[in-house]
Every structure is written in structure tokens, then in C-alpha cells.
Amino acid sequence: MTDTRSRYRAVTGHQLFWPVAVLVVMLAANTIYRPGFLSVEVNNGHLYGTPIDILRLSAPLILVALGMTVVISTGGIDLSVGSMVAISGATACLYISEQPDQNSLPAVLTGLAMGLGIALVLGAWNGVLVAVIGIQPIIATLILMVAGRGLAQLITEGQIITINSGPYRAIGLGHVLTLPLAILIALAAALLVAAFTRWTALGMIIESVGGNAEASRLAGIRSGRVVFLAYVLSAVCAAVAGFMITANVSSADGNAAGLWVELDAILAVVIGGTALAGGRFHLSGTILGALIIQTLTTSVYAMNISPQTALLFKAVVVIAVCLIQAPAFRARITRQRRAAPTSPPTPAREKEEVPA
């Protein structure tokens, strides 16, 4: 009996148990509501269906959340990713829209390179502020979050730039090997980050910096450089996500592109089990978190609820997941369950009074 119980605890205690459970419950609820939800069909050699749509639409969020995971595991946070999405998308679209032949591959590649270049510069700016000057990450990136929206609008001159470029649209809507290209890019990025952090010492170094930057520095790790790189990586991920988001609609809107994506990304990271205080990180958990958020959005759309009201559901899910994962909440639940007969529950905390 103790064996089954310990095995049960090993399963529920696993970092990915709750995210997977939430995802499965949501998919099940959707299937009950709409039996055709999980069906996937092949059309013109491409896969179509709601699950594929969820995968395709979650690709930008997965990318942003990947960068965010690394930043958060160094003990920081990057609020500027939303602005970064808007800036890089606007730069690429502006360059492509000025070309005589918008379909030419070199022009599109140059546009992408320019978008990436700007993101690199802005990521380096964030990195310098945090790692060299030593400003608290939440404020350092707040600067670009505020100013970045203005920069994006400056690039587009307050207009919505529309483009008509086949290769660029493919980033968001194209298919390779029956699968959407966007999800393959996100997957490749995830594998790349995973390879660098799990097969080399880099991941351990990042976690040690997040655990204690000063101790890591004394142990011979160049904390500053690791933190700096984390912000650059986050900016690059956001830039690629920006290309996808603008390619999806073939237009760049400095105001709306990537709005709230930083919040969704942070949510995905937290749902995935990475602590906001830094330290250990879980890339697979982050990807699951992004999928949960996109599934929630899609299912709310499918139920004919307005997208803004979807925020209500998001709030409920966030609180539920955070409560489940909060050690204090878990301890309280288990204590009540286990210590019913003898020991008094929560000695000090109960005395906290509420303010008048």
C-alpha cells in the first residue's frame, strides 16, 4: 500500500504532472463540447484541424516563452518582449514593403536580418542595463516596454504597414512536410536551446547564476556575461515571434502586434514550473504552458465567447495553477488532510488579522 502511495506521489509530484493534467482536462472538455475537436484531416498534402491550429498559433508564444524561461532562470524578467515583437516585425515589414519585388527571397531575407539586428541591439541594451549597470531587471526592461511601443510606431509612422510577400507569409502560414512551418521553427528553437543548455554546462551555469549570482561569480562563473546573453537570446526569440505574428496577417501594426505577449509568456513559464525567483528551469514545462494558454484561447473562441471575456477564464486558470504549485498552499492542504486527529493546524498564520 505504501508502495502504490509513494508511486502516486512520485507521479503527482513530478514537475510536469499538473500542466499535463490541465491540458488533458481542457482537451477533454473541448471534445465533449464539440466532438469534432480533435479530428485532423489531410487536405492538399497539409494537415488541417483544430489541434494543428492550436500548434501553429502557439508557435510565437512558445518562442517568446523559451527566451523568457532562460531570463527568468537567471533570476531576471524581460517585460520588453512585446515591444520587441512589434519593433522587429515592423522593421522587417517596412523594408519588404519598400522593395520593388516583394516576393524576392533576398529582399525578404534582408528584411529578416534587419529585424533580427535591431532585436540584437535592443537585447544587448537590456543586457547591459541589467548585467553591467546592475539595474533591477523588472525596471530595466520596463524602459523598453514603454519606449519600445513608441519606437515601433515611429518605424511604422503610426500606420499599419501591409505587405504582399509570399516568402514572408510562409513564416506564419506555410507548410513543410505536412506540418505548419511556424511550429517547426518553434520546435527547432526549442531543441537548439535545449541542446545548448542540457548537453553543455551552460544550463547548469544559468541555473547557478539564478540561484545565487554572487556565489556563482566567486565560484568562477562570469555571471554578468551569462545574464547578458540571456537577454540577447530573449530578444532574438521575440524577434522571430514578431516575424511570425506579422506574417500571419501580412501586416505590421506597431500598436497591437505582440500586445500582452510578455504576460502570456511569463504565465507559460510559471505554469511550466519555473520559479520566478530564478534557479531551475523547465523548457518542456514552458512549452506545455504555452500550449495550455493557446488551447484556452482557442476553446474560448470556439464557444463563441468574446476574446476579451477570455481573460476571465485565463485569470481563473492562472490562479488555479499558481495555487496548485504554491508550496504554502500544498502544505496547507496536505497538513489538513494528514493531521486531522492530533496536531494543531497552522499555528502562526491563523493569527494574522485582516485589516479593517
Place this chain on the structure above:
Amino acid sequence: MSSTSLTLGRAKLRLPRRQVPVLATLVLLLVMYGIGVSQYRAFSNVQVVFNVFIDNGFLLVVAVGMTFVILTGGIDLSVGSVVAMTAMVSASLLQQGLPAQVVLVVALLIGPLLGFLMGCAIHFFEIQPFIVTLAGMFFARGMCTFISGSSIPITDGFWTTMSQQRIGDPQGNFVSISVLIAFAVVIVAAWTLAYTRLGRNVYAVGGNPQSALLMGLPVGRTRIAVYTISGLCSAIGGILLSFYTLSGAPLIAVGMELDVIAAVVIGGTVLTGGSGYVFGTVLGVLALGVIQTLITFDGSLNSWWTRIVIGGLLFAFILLQRLVGIRYK
């Protein structure tokens, strides 16, 4: 390095270092106003200053609430949504024909209640303020569209009187009642922070929660109280906004939390907590207001320059706080 700057500060300036950011904001404000007066003749009109207050009264009230939260080292991302939700709730209740007094009481209760719940979640379950108030932001914004997908006009007599009443001198300069309410909130908040037990607890918790707990201060109660206060200020801000616009719109005040945080930081409050003044926040809000007025007066600059300038100012002030030597963790 910090010791040299300390001796320099004592020998030459004789300025308490903690007040340097606030003084810098004051200087900046005067310089910007001076630029405005020297460039545009109409800028010296007193009404321009009054208009800054009229246009930013609700922002000021919300920023005061945020100052409490940031002083304890927390953050409240839900303020913009709570402002919108309060305006929305009062508009929809008035539309259903409820008397203005009842609506006021209900609208002013919702914000603090949400703040109280968020404070409890933060304290009892030890979840990051960032995440909890983010959920609060989603919740309040979702409630707005849940109430109505489109804007609701307010035609109630009390609201229109509050909106149109002008209090002024014979020369025609005036302020609205909202400005007086905002000033009342500022004075009460400043008094609370400076002279009451709660205020001193706020500074103590922000300075070092561990020490505060060991000193026997009610850390949990203080923490929950500041989020409740922030909720109350957001609710008052929402009412002021509904006076200002005479409607409740589901997407109003989106991104306002950024302006509020920027105003508080420019006002010299340190985001890690423990240092700052309500007076600084007033100056921070005024600085944002004057920037907007300058850009409106200029005419050739577009609205996005406001964001870029605010970002630049944020950077300058954060750098200044570091140079002055206020310690970050």
C-alpha cells in the same frame, strides 16, 4: 565608491541622499515648464497647469495607491483594469436606474475587495505579487467585457454635475471637482505614510521584511492592507475617470499601469521598496502631464513620442537613483 559619493554629498551639497531623486524630478518639472513658457506664449496661462491636473486627476489617485504597494517592495499590475471595471460597473448600474449614492458605494467597494483578495493570495500562499496582480488584471478586464462589449454612456444627474461643475476664480481659470478629490486623496495618503503606524509599517516592510517580522511588526497585515489601499485608490480613480468621460468603456485605461509605475519611479520611489514619498509621486504624475502638454503644444510631434520620452525619462531617473547610491538588492 559609495563612501566617496557620501562624503561629497555631505561636504558640498548637504542634501539628504534619499531626497535627491525627488528634487531632481522637481528640477526637471520646472525646466520642462520653463521650456514650454519660453517656446509657446499660451503656455504661461495658469489654466494650462490646471488642465494638467484635470486631465491627470485619476492617474494621480491611482499612482498614490501604487506608491503604497511599491513602498512595500510589491507591484500591482491590476490598477488599469480595476479603474476600467469600476467605471464600467458604475455606468451599467446607473443605466439600470439605481440611485447615484448606492452606485458610488458599490463601485467603491469592488476595487478594495479585489485588492484585499489579491493581498491575501500574496501573503498566505506566498505567490509572487507580479503573478497574482496579473491574474487580477485579467479578471477585472474580463469582467469589463462581461458587463458589456461596448461603451455605456452615463446620463445620471449627479455624475453630470460632478463632471461639469467648475470651481474657479473670476478670471475664468478653473479646476474640476475631480482635482479636489485627487488632492484630498494625496493629503490623506501623505499623512498616513508619514504619521500613522500603518505608514511606518509600510516603510519597514519595504526596507526589510525579515527585520520587520523579527521586530514584531504585522508584516502580513501591512502587505494585505497596501493591496487593499491600491484597490481603493484604483476604484476612486475609476470613479474620477467616469466623471471625466461620462461613460464606461471596456477597453479604457489599457496600459495605464505602465504610466502609473513610470510616474511612481520618476517620482523617486525605489522599486525594491522602503524609500519614496507621495509628494514625489505627485511630481512624477505632473512630469508625465507636462510632457503630454508640451507634445500637444508642439503639434509636429506625434503621440508616440510621449512613450519614447517617458521611456527615456525612466532610464535617466533609474540611472540617477543608482548614482545617488540608493541600494538595490
